[in-house]
Amino acid sequence: GAGVSQSPRYKVAKRGQDVALRCDPISGHVSLFWYQQALGQGPEFLTYFQNEAQLDKSGLPSDRFFAERPEGSVSTLKIQRTQQEDSAVYLCASSLDRGRYEQYFGPGTRLTVT
């Protein structure tokens, strides 16, 4: 079956541009997570959705980061006025529900801000 997909796979943005990163979770998965992975590091939690509700956005690094999941399936992570420190791989994961259910990861979007 189809896994989690993300687009684009690679994005180069000039400093100050806005970007939008898309995540298509596995069909039927209630929970959706965004993580940020800097080069040579493990992922760090950004935000969590249960269906369309954003229940936790404690990991978003600044108010330039915004995520939505309006119909409880596809999610978009938007970064406004990108800065060089935003360069990272952005990972999306989905799971059947919160808690100890396995999180399935997409391939990630590599964002480079020049």
Next chain:
Amino acid sequence: GDSVTQMEGPVTLSEEACLTINCTYTATGYPSLFWYVQYPGEGLQLLLKATKADDKGSNKGFEATYRKETTSFHLEKGSVQVSDSAVYFCALMMDSNYQLIWGAGTKLIIKP
């Protein structure tokens, strides 16, 4: 706060060698523990997990035992293959939470 520490890489081994990648954790409660693997160009995949002390997770010849007394979850394999070359991440999740907390990853290189 809760954290995971794993050995730095890269770890370079010859095919059929024994593998151990160390992972220790700090947590205020009793977390579930995970090993994820990231093959080149692919997304993170769950390799194995353990949800309570003394549990052993196993998959694809890899094993890890949840040791509460040493707060460890070391990944082991008796005989590695070239196809095991990847980055391995240790992670934990608290019972009351849903966030995965990750180690920095260990790159494994297996030479034929």
